[in-house]
Amino acid sequence: MMRRLAWAVWVLVAATPAWAQGSGSAAAIEDKPRQILEQTIQALGGQQFLNVRDMVREGRIYGFDRGELSSPGDKFLNYVKFRGKERVEFGKKGQIVYLNNNEEGWELDKQGVRDQTPESIETFREGLRRDLDYVLRFRLQEEPVQLYYLGTEFVDNRRAHAIEMVDEGQESLVLYIDARTFLPVQVRYRHRDVLSGEFVEVVEYYGKWISVQGVQTPMAVSRERAGRRYFEAYFTEVKYNVGVDDALFTRASLEERWQKVK
Secondary structure, eight states, rough: OOOOOOOOOOOOBBTOGGGGGGHHHHHHHHHHHHHHHHHHHHHTTTHHHHHHOOOEEEEEEEEEEEEEOOOSSSEEEEEETTTTEEEEEEEEEEEEEEETTTTTEEETTTTTTEEEOOHHHHHHEOOOOOOOOOOIIIIIHSSOOOOEEEEEETTTEEEEEEEEEEEETEEEEEEEEETTOEEEEEEEEEEEEETTTTTEEEEEEEEEEEEEEEEEEEEEEEEEEEEEEEEEEEEEEEEEEEOOOOGGGGGGHHHHHHHHHO
């Protein structure tokens, strides 16, 4: 089953966002979607949202097989430290762990600690680029992206603004923003299937929003691929800026855990 949380102007000059550099019609094209996304950031908590440096999440994750629920749900503990560090633990003693630190990755299971495959690491890094937190906190502010307003649609029984973000590699994702609350509803993008080699549509859903330390937080996240649900996560507790130790994102930390659980 799916056991990873994962959870998108062409020149960047002196760290100035491309949207701030444009003029004339090119700038006008981005005005409306940029304004909506700025309202989204404010709805999420504004500076408190942008100032999040780490988070710890607990909950239960469910896997699906061909769209059908395939597990009773696994409890998990998830550590995230921006940027690019994530650790997901499963089991009462955390005997199964997936750990990524940017371009490095390791796993712990009943056989011990091992390096992640290059394919697994690339999948993690690709997921980061499409992760809602990374898109709004970093990519939107720093990368040379173009934004297009696609109008409004009814999504999950609510009217939502549709905004497409296209990067310099011509990869795109579409964000659906609640027209009333300005909170994210969905993110859609295309992903190449590792088995068929064909591109399929992936849709991520966000719901059950609550305020945690002044930051609007989705307590339910799910994902569909090619129209079939394959991942759901429900958070029972979320904490921000707890001072997650960098030592948690090292192979040595997994070796230490292995000595305790083997």
